[in-house]
Amino acid sequence: MSYGTANGHGLRARGERPARVGGLEPIAAPHTRTDQVLRALTDAIVEGRLVPGTLHSVASLAEQLGVSRTPVREALIQLSRRGMVGFERNRGVRILETTIHDLEQIFEIRLWIEPPATHQAVRRMGAREVEVVRHHFEAMLAAARRDRLAEMWRHDRALHRAIIQASGNLRAAQYLDGLRDLVLMRGATTVGRARSPLEIVEDHRPLVEAIEAGDAAAAAEEMRRHVRTTADLVLALERGERAGTPGGTA
Amino acid sequence: MSYGTANGHGLRARGERPARVGGLEPIAAPHTRTDQVLRALTDAIVEGRLVPGTLHSVASLAEQLGVSRTPVREALIQLSRRGMVGFERNRGVRILETTIHDLEQIFEIRLWIEPPATHQAVRRMGAREVEVVRHHFEAMLAAARRDRLAEMWRHDRALHRAIIQASGNLRAAQYLDGLRDLVLMRGATTVGRARSPLEIVEDHRPLVEAIEAGDAAAAAEEMRRHVRTTADLVLALERGERAGTPGGTA
């Protein structure tokens, strides 16, 4: 049992070259096991399959994922950096709960970054980028109509990411992506129940239209309004729902 | 400096983990090997002892630090996330050079966040926080006069951090800290030579005075001006100096 013991669980073997012959593809994504585990764990946490507050061991997570402890630990370290999990020495890894205080800070940062980033993005966007934004908006709409919440959130994230990415600041886009994960981690399900999905989608419409019109100032303002609306909604909901929680710290 | 584990941010477990009995601190810093290595490597890179563009092996770094490969690799993964190093499969770990493009993005983000954060900070500041800002300003001045560059930069960072922290958004403060590392990694020495240290310090004066006056709007504007000035200075310098260097990001 040297190497292939736990390999049959869908994770790709180590150095697979896609070997494109005629084309000019440099190399496919060098997806390491750590990357795959990071993705799997992030999804599991965001989707609530790993419940906040619960304690797990690296070994058990590794077994469930069908890999050894090392890549799991390496992925968990990154999640720990992002504040999604916390190591407890000799005890395990705890899935952390995003506190109200965290949500406030996160939305504050989004309010600071996203409007000016949107302003710049609109000025730089070509027809192709605008088309991508519209596509995700329509996809959100379709998903909401069919009550496919997860799909809706996926396109929501993609839409926001497309806008920020168009600003040319990839670093900001990546950071905001992480922040959105933290919000979804706590807010996705509750928000989906409090407001109709269609209302959520429609809140994006003025933003998308301003972008299509090429009106940078208006788009920035609509982004500001949209983020603020979302923040108010999520925060009001969370504050109301967790009334009896020991929240003396926050 | 950049922080170590997940202990710094406001995320907290759901159950009453802190378990405070008397008035005693829960426990001192866990101080893992990985944290120490992270700190050592960060310092080495920022101070230029690990030269950008050079290739190293995890094993050699581990040997120099006197620890095994594991904590070194785990620390490097975090640095990789921050864009300071890059893994090259079966080749080694490359110390990445902060490209001009990176600097542009970083300063752009600082321009987006720091002015509004300053605005909010001024409104929340008490006499004590204002005093801290003034203290770091005076310390910067004294250090500049004695040509103690490293000390000056330390207080520069502390000053900025104190302001942002006063906004109440610790998460933003932490993120900006990381961004400043990346700038220092490339710009510290060059800037110190191009402009007189005193000029650098004096550029903070209107900001500090606006803060002391409690004028949030003016402080925000001065912060914006200051960051922009710094950005222009660093970028102009770097663009001029490194004309034919092979940039090596990603």
Add this chain to the structure above:
DNA sequence: ACGTAGCGTGTAGCATGCTACTCTGCTCTT
């Protein structure tokens, strides 16, 4: 002389061994 195939060296990535520590629950003492 020039291109190329093949080997050797060194590496990241992954798996696994090992240790000190924490927590739980039981037993023994008072």
Add this chain to the structure above:
DNA sequence: AAGAGCAGAGTAGCATGCTACACGCTACGT
């Protein structure tokens, strides 16, 4: 009966073993 001591299980953290791959160098073929 109640509390203290103790042992057993389980864990993160760290160290180390192992494998497939990338790259440089050499030697061979043309």
